[in-house]
Amino acid sequence: MIKFTPAEESYLKAIYHISDEGKRTVSTNDISFQMKTKPASVSDMLRRLGEKEVIEYRKYYGVNITEEGKKLALQTIRKHRLWEVFLVEKLRFSWDEVHEVADELEHVKSKLLIQRLDEYLGFPKFDPHGDPIPDEYGDVRARPRLPLTDLELHATGQIVAVKDSSAAFLKYLDKVGAYIGARIRVMEKVEFDGSVEISVDNKKNIFMSKDVAANVLVML
Amino acid sequence: MIKFTPAEESYLKAIYHISDEGKRTVSTNDISFQMKTKPASVSDMLRRLGEKEVIEYRKYYGVNITEEGKKLALQTIRKHRLWEVFLVEKLRFSWDEVHEVADELEHVKSKLLIQRLDEYLGFPKFDPHGDPIPDEYGDVRARPRLPLTDLELHATGQIVAVKDSSAAFLKYLDKVGAYIGARIRVMEKVEFDGSVEISVDNKKNIFMSKDVAANVLVML
DNA sequence: TTTATAATTTAGATATATCTAAATTTAAAT
DNA sequence: ATTTAAATTTAGATATATCTAAATTATAAA
Numbered sequence: 001m002i003k004f005t006p007a008e009e010s011y012l013k014a015i016y017h018i019s020d021e022g023k024r025t026v027s028t029n030d031i032s033f034q035m036k037t038k039p040a041s042v043s044d045m046l047r048r049l050g051e052k053e054v055i056e057y058r059k060y061y062g063v064n065i066t067e068e069g070k071k072l073a074l075q076t077i078r079k080h081r082l083w084e085v086f087l088v089e090k091l092r093f094s095w096d097e098v099h100e101v102a103d104e105l106e107h108v109k110s111k112l113l114i115q116r117l118d119e120y121l122g123f124p125k126f127d128p129h130g131d132p133i134p135d136e137y138g139d140v141r142a143r144p145r146l147p148l149t150d151l152e153l154h155a156t157g158q159i160v161a162v163k164d165s166s167a168a169f170l171k172y173l174d175k176v177g178a179y180i181g182a183r184i185r186v187m188e189k190v191e192f193d194g195s196v197e198i199s200v201d202n203k204k205n206i207f208m209s210k211d212v213a214a215n216v217l218v219m220l
Numbered sequence: 221m222i223k224f225t226p227a228e229e230s231y232l233k234a235i236y237h238i239s240d241e242g243k244r245t246v247s248t249n250d251i252s253f254q255m256k257t258k259p260a261s262v263s264d265m266l267r268r269l270g271e272k273e274v275i276e277y278r279k280y281y282g283v284n285i286t287e288e289g290k291k292l293a294l295q296t297i298r299k300h301r302l303w304e305v306f307l308v309e310k311l312r313f314s315w316d317e318v319h320e321v322a323d324e325l326e327h328v329k330s331k332l333l334i335q336r337l338d339e340y341l342g343f344p345k346f347d348p349h350g351d352p353i354p355d356e357y358g359d360v361r362a363r364p365r366l367p368l369t370d371l372e373l374h375a376t377g378q379i380v381a382v383k384d385s386s387a388a389f390l391k392y393l394d395k396v397g398a399y400i401g402a403r404i405r406v407m408e409k410v411e412f413d414g415s416v417e418i419s420v421d422n423k424k425n426i427f428m429s430k431d432v433a434a435n436v437l438v439m440l
Numbered sequence: 441t442t443t444a445t446a447a448t449t450t451a452g453a454t455a456t457a458t459c460t461a462a463a464t465t466t467a468a469a470t
Numbered sequence: 471a472t473t474t475a476a477a478t479t480t481a482g483a484t485a486t487a488t489c490t491a492a493a494t495t496a497t498a499a500a
Contacts (some may be wrong), residue, residue, distance in 0.1 A: 007487060028448055041488055043449050048486090060448060062497055091336035101330045108324045116311035227457060248478055261458055263479050264495060268456090280465055442500090445475070449494070456486080470472085 002052055006107040009076045011035060011045050012054055015065050016073035025062035036048065060101050072097035080106040080129035082117050087130040089121065095128040095180070096170035129170075130161030130180040130217065144220075148184075148213040149194060155184045157218035164215040222272055226327040229296045231255060231265050231314070235285050245282035246326035264440075294358035300326040301347035301354075302337050309333075309341065309349040315348040316390035350381030350398055350400040351435070368404075368433040369414060376405045377438035384435040397424050398436065 005010075009077060014034045018026045028046065032039045050057030054069030060190050065073065083105040087093040093101075115136075120123075125141070126132055159182045162169065173179070177200055184188045188197035194210030208216070224232075234254045238246045270277030285293065303325040307313040313321075317435045326389060335356075338344075343355065345361070346352055354360045365380050379402045382389065393399070397420055403439030408417035414430030428436070 005486070029446095037487090039448060039487065040450080044487080047449095087333075091333070091340055093336070097332070101328065101333055103330045105332075108321065108328075110314070110321045112317070112326075113307075113311070113321055116313070118310055126352070142489080200320075225456070257457090258459065259478060260460080260480080267479095304453080319497095443483075444499075445497080447494100449492105451492075452490090454487105454489075455489105457484105458486105459484075460482090462479105462481075463475085464477100466477075469474075 004052070004054075004072065007045070008049060008052075009072070009107060010103070011042075011049060012069055012073045012098070012100055013076045013080075014063070015049075015055060015063060016070060019065050026093070027062045034097070052117050071138045074134040074140070076106055078134045078136075078138075079108075079114055079133060081133045082114060082121065082124070082128070084125045084127045085133075086117060094174070098128065098165040099165070099167065110150065126160075128180065130159070130163050142162055144219065145217040148186075148198070148216040148218050149210060151186045151218060152185055153189050153197075155220070156183065157220050158183055160219040161217040162215055163217060164183070169212075169215065172212070176206050176208075180207060182216065222271070224292065227265070228269060228272075228322070229292070230346045231269060232285070232289055232293045233296045233300075235269075235275060235283060236290060236297070237345055239285050246306070247282045250357075257309060268432070276426065287393045291358045294354040296326055298354045298356075298358075299328075299334055300345070301351060302334060302341065304339050304347045304349070305353075306337060314394070316394065318386065346380075348400065349385050350379070355407065362438065365437040368406075368416065368418070368428070368436040368438050369430060371406045371411050372440060373406055373415075375440070376403065377440050378403055379436060380439040381437040382435055382436060389432075389435065392432070393436070396426050396428075398426060 001043075007064055011031065014031055015026050016078050018034060021028075028039050028042045031046075033212075035042065046055065046057045046063055048053045049069075050063075053066060054064050055063045057063050082103045083093075083102040084098045087098045087101060088095055112199060124133060132135045132140045147163070148157075153158060159178060159180055161180070162173065169172050176182075183202070184198045184200055184201050185202070186196055191194070194213075196213050197207050199204055199205050231251065232253055235246050243250075247400050248259050248262045251266075252262045255262065264282055268275045269275045269289075270283075274286055274292055276286060288407065290397060291353045294313070299324060300310040300322045304315075304318045307318045307321060308315055344353060352360045368377075368379075378397050379398060379400055381400065382393065399405075402420050403422070404418045405422070406416055406418055407419050410416070413431070415428060416430075417425055417427050419425050
């Protein structure tokens with residue numbers, strides 16, 4: 001069994017996430033931006049990940065994640081999201097405080113630990129941001145979801161996830177009263193700027209700019 | 221604030237534990253043995269820990285831990301033992317399975333995490349091996365304890381900790397029916413080999429060699 | 441199509457953490 | 471008091487993970 005360092009796991013996770021956004025090949029610069037490291041450091045890491053065959057690396061072209069790589073990335077993502085559930089549900093963290101800590105916890109190496117944690121949390125299927133938790137084998141059952149901007153006037157739905165999960169964005173959503181699981185209805189769609197007004201749980205009304213709404217994912 | 225790497229924290233913890241066994245200066249070889257690294261690696265680490273002023277390092281002579289170093293070591297020990305409680309009480313780990321995992325978890329850097337974990341566990345004062353958990357400031361209230369070999373014939377006590385907490389030893393104790401918290405009584409002391417026979421909870425009787433009994437710590 | 445710009449890689453540096461082999465110092469034995 | 475043995479340190483090597491600066495390749499613009 002090939003071993004992977006925490007840094008390798010983190011890079012692979014980043015590559016998986018960028019691939020998942022639709023791009024078939026991932027560029028050095030994209031990874032550099034995501035990982036907050038310099039492109040030179042990325043090149044070096046890509047060479048090593050290529051040698052370990054979790055990515056296909058062609059110099060100057062970009063990388064594609066292999067099946068083996070996907071499996072590994074999903075295992076790390078599974079750990080990350082299970083820890084997030086633990087932090088929020090058991091330790092009363094708010095959903096914008098969990099990222100950094102989960103980024104460390106996800107690298108703790110113990111199969112038993114993750115199995116037991118999963119069991120202890122009641123085999124959750126989604127993390128506090130609404131993202132699906134892969135199973136032991138890397139399978140993900142994602143609910144079909146679309147950005148809030150795609151909802152028609154008067155349509156109803158449930159907020160299930162956010163695209164941009166930066167602390168700032170999560171804080172903002174919390175402040176205005178939007179949260180994962182909220183039942184919403186589109187009350188108004190402003191054509192010229194793409195902004196929307198929604199009601200949350202048939203009570204509070206919220207205005208959202210196009211940019212914000214595009215980052216809120218809804219399940220019908 | 222000076223930063224410390226996981227390796228530095230581990231070495232410092234080892235040095236603290238060895239100092240705590242009564243030795244005033246700790247030798248390179250002792251640390252090498254405890255950390256399962258070569259003496260050459262230890263020398264290098266001691267130089268760095270010396271520069272960071274958590275130990276006093278005099279070449280060829282050995283090291284003494286400073287007050288600053290003690291505080292840091294106790295913080296790491298606090299984290300380690302809190303995680304052990306979590307693993308045993310919440311995730312149903314047995315007390316001989318927790319060491320390795322806790323050795324990784326103890327290096328996760330988040331003050332909030334440890335505060336909340338402590339609270340979640342009900343502010344435990346002892347870990348599953350019976351060792352005291354230092355508070356946020358590094359204060360430890362240790363119960364007076366002595367090796368089982370020091371108990372007189374017919375004396376009673378309670379098993380509160382073990383000296384040797386290797387997985388093999390803990391497994392053995394579990395197997396024969398000894399556990400932290402067990403109420404015991406010395407039924408027989410064999411002079412010529414130092415072995416003892418004890419009763420556990422006024423029921424089962426157990427024979428223990430001198431070597432084993434010396435590693436079982438008892439509170440009267 | 442040549443050229444300028446952007447993206448990427450290489451080369452060389454630093455820092456951590458480990459090792460082996462050789463050198464050095466301290467402690468023990470004769 | 472020498473000599474020998476043990477403990478310790480130094481020197482030099484390897485591996486990870488990062489950086490800056492320079493070189494290279496690919497892409498976009500004129």
